[in-house]
Amino acid sequence: MAIKLQMLTQDPKEIELIERYWAVDESGRYLEKVSALTGIIEMAKGMTLASFIRQRCNAFDENQVCPQCAELVEIKSRSEATKVPQRFPKLCTLCQDDQDAIALEVKKARAAELERQLAEYASKQSTRTVDYSMLPDNLVLLLLALDRAINPRLTHGGFTLGDCRGLAPRYAGDFILQLREAGLLLDDPGKASPGTYYWEGDEIWMSRDQVVYRLAPDAASRSADEVIRSLRERVYTDADGLFNLWLDYSVADVMRYVGNQCALYHHDLDEQEQEEIKSTLRSALQTYSVSQLWSVVWKVVRDAASLANREYYNRPKAAATIPGKIRRNLEKVQRDAIELKAWGRPEQHCAGALGMVLSEVLGVDENTSGQRVSSLVTWLTGQACSSTLQVALDEPIHELMTMALARDLGSSVMVRFAELIRGGHDVGFAIEEIRESLRS
Numbered sequence: 001m002a003i004k005l006q007m008l009t010q011d012p013k014e015i016e017l018i019e020r021y022w023a024v025d026e027s028g029r030y031l032e033k034v035s036a037l038t039g040i041i042e043m044a045k046g047m048t049l050a051s052f053i054r055q056r057c058n059a060f061d062e063n064q065v066c067p068q069c070a071e072l073v074e075i076k077s078r079s080e081a082t083k084v085p086q087r088f089p090k091l092c093t094l095c096q097d098d099q100d101a102i103a104l105e106v107k108k109a110r111a112a113e114l115e116r117q118l119a120e121y122a123s124k125q126s127t128r129t130v131d132y133s134m135l136p137d138n139l140v141l142l143l144l145a146l147d148r149a150i151n152p153r154l155t156h157g158g159f160t161l162g163d164c165r166g167l168a169p170r171y172a173g174d175f176i177l178q179l180r181e182a183g184l185l186l187d188d189p190g191k192a193s194p195g196t197y198y199w200e201g202d203e204i205w206m207s208r209d210q211v212v213y214r215l216a217p218d219a220a221s222r223s224a225d226e227v228i229r230s231l232r233e234r235v236y237t238d239a240d241g242l243f244n245l246w247l248d249y250s251v252a253d254v255m256r257y258v259g260n261q262c263a264l265y266h267h268d269l270d271e272q273e274q275e276e277i278k279s280t281l282r283s284a285l286q287t288y289s290v291s292q293l294w295s296v297v298w299k300v301v302r303d304a305a306s307l308a309n310r311e312y313y314n315r316p317k318a319a320a321t322i323p324g325k326i327r328r329n330l331e332k333v334q335r336d337a338i339e340l341k342a343w344g345r346p347e348q349h350c351a352g353a354l355g356m357v358l359s360e361v362l363g364v365d366e367n368t369s370g371q372r373v374s375s376l377v378t379w380l381t382g383q384a385c386s387s388t389l390q391v392a393l394d395e396p397i398h399e400l401m402t403m404a405l406a407r408d409l410g411s412s413v414m415v416r417f418a419e420l421i422r423g424g425h426d427v428g429f430a431i432e433e434i435r436e437s438l439r440s
């Protein structure tokens with residue numbers, strides 16, 4: 001017999017029924033149907049045969065041996081019995097209970113350890129302060145924009161990434177990361193919902209969207225409101241920092257449009273393709289405006305859509321042409337000096353708080369060309385954006401000199417240039433002004 005019985009009753013009629021219930025043939029099949037055994041003994045109302053028998057007998061499957069203690073595994077019903085010895089048998093009830101208790105202890109200990117480490121982390125965080133008067137310009141602008149996007153949560157209480165959607169048209173999380181990496185935003189495990197921080201092996205992981213952030217305390221012990229007020233009085237001096245922030249922001253503003261247009265035509269760009277487009281746009285923004293690049297994107301995405309309908313093409317293949325097409329399109333525009341059209345800002349595509357702050361500080365918007373932004377930043381900070389300005393001026397200066405020498409106007413051009421500089425104009429403006437007058 002493959003099932004071992006341990007009787008808890010001495011009633012011969014009950015014993016006979018129990019033995020008939022569990023009786024199996026050589027192949028492990030039950031000899032009698034349950035329906036044939038019901039009614040032999042009168043049972044309390046609502047009681048099933050299986051539970052009647054379970055109360056009067058413990059049954060053990062000889063085909064299931066507990067790998068831990070080598071005892072037979074108890075079975076509660078006919079369906080739990082196995083016909084052949086098991087290669088990977090389960091634990092007996094006692095061993096399973098022991099194992100569960102150990103697992104529970106480990107889980108409790110890990111939870112306590114997590115709590116301890118988070119408390120230690122939080123107390124370490126609270127001792128860190130920031131000297132806000134030493135912040136670089138780009139971070140000042142970012143903080144002012146963040147304050148506007150989530151007012152009043154930056155200065156009172158805390159906020160999550162989800163709260164920051166109004167910061168920029170896209171990549172709000174990357175801007176927050178910049179502030180976090182600079183130590184200006186601290187995460188506050190005490191305020192996060194349960195499950196935000198968890199163990200992954202021996203490391204503590206966090207689900208980024210649930211982390212609660214707050215502004216790092218001021219080294220001079222001013223309130224958060226006072227800190228933000230003082231940042232508004234900032235005199236900007238870092239041209240490169242500001243121009244790079246404008247580039248970051250403007251790439252996000254164009255990429256939002258790329259995303260919308262691709263969604264419209266069901267183009268799915270993978271991460272590498274998006275990164276490629278971002279690099280191309282960042283270079284182009286040194287010269288063009290956001291709204292001009294929207295028009296390039298509009299054309300390229302439409303071209304890809306019509307390509308997708310052609311024979312031998314499919315959507316992924318057509319989408320993969322978009323990064324290259326944007327690059328080639330911009331190269332052609334530059335080579336042939338084609339004037340780019342400017343698109344209007346689409347409805348529901350907000351400039352975001354960062355766009356508003358840049359507009360107030362620099363007087364720029366989506367129609368301002370990168371070249372112009374560079375001049376404005378220079379004017380505002382009283383210094384040139386070292387590399388970008390020089391690169392941007394290389395070509396106009398070369399063209400101006402060539403034109404002037406060809407017409408034998410070298411000295412009058414230099415005199416006019418000197419006048420404009422003395423008049424308070426920057427180099428870029430003076431060159432542009434003289435080029436215009438030579439052309440007309």
Ligand SMILES: [Zn+2]
Pocket residue numbers: 066067068069070071091092093094095096
């Ligand atoms: Zn066992």
